[in-house]
Amino acid sequence: MxxxxxxxxxxxxxxxxxxxxxxxxxxxxxxxxxxxxxxxxxxxxxxxxxxxxxxxxxxxxxxxxxxxxxxxxxxxxxxxxxxxxxxxxxxxxxxxxxxxxxxxxxxxxxxxxxxxxxxxxxxxxxxxxxxxxxxxxxxxxxxxxxxxxxxxxxxxxxxxxxxxxxxxxxxxxVRSFDNPPDVRTDAPCSDDNELCAKWATIGECYKNPTYMVGTKDTLGFCRKSCGLCDA
CATH class of the missing domain: 2.60.120.620 (q2cbj1_9rhob like domain)
Known part of the structure; x- marks a missing residue:
């Protein structure tokens, strides 16, 4: 100690x-x-x-x-x-x-x-x-x-x-503490957390859009589960 x-x-x-x-x-x-x-x-x-x-x-x-x-x-x-x-x-x-x-x-x-x-x-x-x-x-x-x-x-x-x-x-x-802040630049449309699908089913895409979906300046961490990926 x-x-x-x-x-x-x-x-x-x-x-x-x-x-x-x-x-x-x-x-x-x-x-x-x-x-x-x-x-x-x-x-x-x-x-x-x-x-x-x-x-x-x-x-x-x-x-x-x-x-x-x-x-x-x-x-x-x-x-x-x-x-x-x-x-x-x-x-x-x-x-x-x-x-x-x-x-x-x-x-x-x-x-x-x-x-x-x-x-x-x-x-x-x-x-x-x-x-x-x-x-x-x-x-x-x-x-x-x-x-x-x-x-x-x-x-x-x-x-x-x-x-x-x-x-x-x-x-x-607010963001990843383990990874450098620039690792998500031009990131593909995907989920970056294994719990994204679970969170999406309980409405977090709408309750917590900044993290789940993202903003005009940053990508969200659960874009795939929130239905933002092209078919």
Missing amino acids: EKSMVADNDSGKSVMSQVRTSSGTFLAKHEDEIVSAIEKRVAAWTFLPEENAESIQVLRYEIGQKYDAHFDYFHDKNNLKRGGHRIATVLMYLTDVKKGGETVFPNAEGGHLQYKDETWSDCARSGLAVKPKKGDVLLFFSLHVNATTDTSSLHGSCPVIEGEKWSATKWIH
């Missing part, structure tokens, strides 16, 4: 900061059967391709450690070159925490309506919050459906007060 880092808003480089005090490590994609199974389940659950996701990051928070409120989308241009913005975050809780360690969304609607008893930390009272519970998974999106950044996705990990917090994070991008 190494000290966690953050992306510098100007350069995009990873730097150490007191904003984030946890430690963590990345698990290589498909490094074993368990990791592969998790990645496939995440893709099926989110309806987002495996290739758009970063490797799983396992994080450890000891007493007092936290991650101040931040956005998962980028503020620099360098990180956007590989897959574009992070559109979704899948946060897997690996342990229970006696007190603290909540995931809090200060800008989210309804935070003031959420009942919180004495078991919640003061940090968690600053917005809509989720307690870490072993086996639970939290999914949230950082972009609106029109691909603009969503400021209500501001979130943080509250300091651990009692116990220890372990979690695993999967960040998913």
Whole structure:
């Protein structure tokens, strides 16, 4: 485990900061059967391709450690070159925490309506919050459906007060994170994900046209299943 880092808003480089005090490590994609199974389940659950996701990051928070409120989308241009913005975050809780360690969304609607008893930390009272519970998974999106950044996705990990917090994070991008951005130039009319046919049958060609069909500037990833190929 190494000290966690953050992306510098100007350069995009990873730097150490007191904003984030946890430690963590990345698990290589498909490094074993368990990791592969998790990645496939995440893709099926989110309806987002495996290739758009970063490797799983396992994080450890000891007493007092936290991650101040931040956005998962980028503020620099360098990180956007590989897959574009992070559109979704899948946060897997690996342990229970006696007190603290909540995931809090200060800008989210309804935070003031959420009942919180004495078991919640003061940090968690600053917005809509989720307690870490072993086996639970939290999914949230950082972009609106029109691909603009969503400021209500501001979130943080509250300091651990009692116990220890372990979690695993999967960040998913708008485009492929695994392949260079120019690999789809002049691409043939085809499906680029094995789940395209399934997605098409449940209406994703119309619900999610930017990804499935494409725009005037970019090709979609499921053009064949959406009926755009010549007979």
